[in-house]
Amino acid sequence: MxxxxxxxxxxxxxxxxxxxxxxxxxxxxxxxxxxxxxxxxxxxxxxxxxxxxxLPEYYPTRTEAAIFARYGADIARAIGPGATLIDLGAGNCAKAASLFPLLHPDQYVAIDISRDFLHESLARLRQRFPHIEMTALGQDFSSRLDLPADISPARRLFFYPGSSIGNFTPDEARGFLRRVRAQCDPDGGVLIGIDLLKDEQTLADAYDDALGxxxxxxxxxxxxxxxxxxxxxxxxxxxxxxxxxxxxxxxxxxxxxxxxxxxxxxxxxxxxxxxxxxxxxxxxKYRKSAAIGLLEQSGFQATNAWVDVDEWFAVIHARAIGP
Ligand SMILES: C[S@@+](CC[C@H](N)C(=O)[O-])C[C@H]1O[C@@H](n2cnc3c(N)ncnc32)[C@H](O)[C@@H]1O
Known part of the structure; x- marks a missing residue:
């Protein structure tokens, strides 16, 4: 029994x-x-x-894209060209690829637990951007973040879009961001997308769409x-x-x-x-001030936070600070 x-x-x-x-x-x-x-x-x-x-109900992707479209030049100025762009949970790599013409990274490192999907996505991207050095890492970064020695330590920009940080509790998120900080030289930073608090029906519909x-x-x-x-x-x-x-x-x-x-x-x-x-x-879901607080409690200093007109979503750039 x-x-x-x-x-x-x-x-x-x-x-x-x-x-x-x-x-x-x-x-x-x-x-x-x-x-x-x-x-x-x-x-x-x-x-x-x-x-x-x-999906029409899933506002985060199009809202974040609208922020990149509107403030792309400002974001590029804050970051500068020649970074090592490290995409955390890259998925189909489409968001990073849309920023290549603005950010002009030297190296692109795409990390994702969904290994096969990542390798297929990166193979397609290599054909579109043959001049950018690219690496795919099939890795679970939830409890540790390991970067191979051939990833340049200089000017690392950790890209964490899509509000995936929201999958962690705030304590876990701080732990995760501290591990990211530990992988940055003082010239490194993060560009992160964070979903903001809004009316509950909009939030609930985004996770329970009509098509199923x-x-x-x-x-x-x-x-x-x-x-x-x-x-x-x-x-x-x-x-x-x-x-x-x-x-x-x-x-x-x-x-x-x-x-x-x-x-x-x-x-x-x-x-x-x-x-x-x-x-x-x-x-x-965070208030903008709490989202900035998460970064500042984890070894980063926010340089700018861009939001859409409805203040539904924030894209924050933060530099590494401290030892
Ligand atoms: C919400 S999707 C975001 C995809 C893409 N970055 C975007 O913003 O559209 C989360 C992505 O992170 C990856 N992921 C989730 N947990 C992970 C983990 N612990 N380690 C590595 N990748 C993870 C998933 O496979 C997925 O591609």
Whole structure:
């Protein structure tokens, strides 16, 4: 008889590294079951995210793009040409590519956990910009950030668009930004896109679109976990949920069980009752001052913050300070 959650002897058939499996298993067995949002991104998840960026409800991508279009020259002046542009969570690399003609980087380093998707994206980009030296790093940067020795230490600009920083709690975000700071010389900095607090309906709609693309993106994490962990999630037994948690100032995405079920994986299992949820993503929303505060508490000094006319989104450039 299986209990609520069991961890048994590890089985050799599992498909991801032991660290990934241990992390997934621990998350699934936690009192509030969780799957880290980084697992939303396999090749299909990355493509679904591209589709989300096209949706009318998903304002962050077009709002950030409008800021780059309007203030691109100012942003380029703040940064100057010849930087080593390091794209954190590069995805299809489209945002960085749109800035190449403004920023004229010497080197472009694209980092993403979704390795295959990243390598395909960078192969296409190399053909468009053969004069820029490019490196793809398939890496999970959530707990450490490793750059190979051949990445120039001079004039590093860490590019972190799309408000991905919001997937971390504020404490985790400060820890992450400090690790980024540790990879900068004093002439380095960050260019970061941060989503701002706004009316709750706009926020909730952005994560629960009418076509159900975000629902598919969220549900796809179960297919990915099946693949990584050898689990037997039945995707049809779950439904997407997204809501704004006012107390925490964040959108939460969950997957809710539509019936009682037992999910097994090599070395473990968990039973879910109808209505139980797996927490799959947080997306914290900030006031502009708090966003600048995050950077300033992490070894950076903001030089400029550009916002759109509705003040829905901020793009902030900050220089490395301190030792
Ligand atoms: C919200 S998407 C943003 C993509 C693109 N930068 C943009 O702004 O449109 C987040 C990206 O970060 C990547 N990612 C998420 N967690 C990651 C992690 N822990 N390490 C490396 N990449 C990660 C995902 O694969 C995805 O491409």
């Amino acid at each position: 299986l209990t609520h959650c069991q961890t048994e002897v590890p089985c050799p058939v599992a498909v991801a590294g032991a660290g990934v499996q241990a992390e997934l298993s621990a998350g699934l067995c936690a009192p509030q079951a969780t799957i880290s949002p980084k697992f939303l991104y396999d090749p299909l998840g990355s493509r679904l995210f591209e589709a989300i960026c096209e 693309v975000t629902a598919a993106f969220n549900l796809n994490v179960l297919r990915h976990v099946n693949q990584l962990l050898g689990a037997d999630f039945d995707v049809r037994g779950w439904r997407h949920q997204a809501f704004f948690n006012r107390d925490e100032g964040r959108i939460e995405m969950h997957l809710q069980a539509m019936r009682d079920m037992l999910v097994r994986w090599p070395g473990g299992s968990r039973s879910f009752a109808r209505g139980d949820c797996i927490h799959t993503e947080n997306s914290y």
